[in-house]
Amino acid sequence: MKNYGNLIRLTSLFLLMAISACAQSANNQSRKQKVPASYGYILQPGENVPEFSMKLTDGTEVSTNDWKGKVVMLQFTASWCGVCRREMPHIEKEIWEKHKDNPDFILIGVDRDEPLNVVKRYASDMKITYPLGLDPGADIFGLFADKDAGVTRNVIIGKDGKIAYMTRLFKMDEFNQMKEVIDSLLKQ
Numbered sequence: 001m002k003n004y005g006n007l008i009r010l011t012s013l014f015l016l017m018a019i020s021a022c023a024q025s026a027n028n029q030s031r032k033q034k035v036p037a038s039y040g041y042i043l044q045p046g047e048n049v050p051e052f053s054m055k056l057t058d059g060t061e062v063s064t065n066d067w068k069g070k071v072v073m074l075q076f077t078a079s080w081c082g083v084c085r086r087e088m089p090h091i092e093k094e095i096w097e098k099h100k101d102n103p104d105f106i107l108i109g110v111d112r113d114e115p116l117n118v119v120k121r122y123a124s125d126m127k128i129t130y131p132l133g134l135d136p137g138a139d140i141f142g143l144f145a146d147k148d149a150g151v152t153r154n155v156i157i158g159k160d161g162k163i164a165y166m167t168r169l170f171k172m173d174e175f176n177q178m179k180e181v182i183d184s185l186l187k188q
Contacts, residue, residue: 037050040149040166049157050143054110054133057120062108063131064161071105071185072157076141077132079122084152088126088172094179101149104159104186108129112151113138120133154178 030074033045043050049072053063076090077084092109099105109132111119118136123132133140146153156165156178165181168175 013092033165033179035166035168038151040146041144041153041164041165041166041168042081042146043166045163045165047163049161049163052140052143054140055060056108056131056133057116057123058131067106067157068161069104069159071182072158073105073107073109074144074155074157075109076135076151076153076155077109077145078151079118079125081151085126086126087152088176090170090175092126092128092130096128097185099182100130102186105182108133110135110140112141115160115164116140116178132164134177156185158183159188 003016009061035041035044049064051064053061055061056138073091073095075088079090088109091109096107099107109123109128109130111122111132112135114122119132119134135141141147141151145153152168152170154165154167155163158164164185167178
């Protein structure tokens with residue numbers, strides 16, 4: 001009986017170590033990510049997120065100060081972007097539906113330089129339920145990427161306020177890696 005108790009403790013310890021190693025691996029992967037210059041970003045993983053605020057389509061004003069201690073996904077998008085339209089159903093189903101009730105997670109689609117009526121119609125057409133924010137003049141976009149660079153792109157921000165992961169266009173392997181990074185950050 002004594003050996004059985006030791007076996008359970010040893011097995012538990014092994015499982016905790018394995019879980020910790022997986023979480024640390026995903027976190028290290030995000031912090032070591034080298035974003036190609038061709039992505040057009042002016043910030044890199046590990047850098048602090050610049051402060052900004054924006055208005056959501058429902059009139060709510062949000063700010064980076066509201067996000068302290070939370071994992072945040074910013075999806076830069078626009079109604080005219082065909083790649084965005086391919087990616088958004090995946091974001092809705094695989095990220096938003098999974099994490100929307102988690103108080104430590106925020107997802108905002110940041111619509112690049114389009115008027116409110118267009119953004120609302122876009123959300124309705126795409127059947128997304130995550131919030132969309134307005135970015136007149138693409139000023140928020142310009143904090144992260146060259147204003148001449150395109151959308152779709154995602155920026156994942158850790159609870160520490162630093163950029164953890166960045167994507168460009170919609171590549172399933174990169175998207176899946178982004179989901180792993182989000183899951184890992186939420187476990188920290």
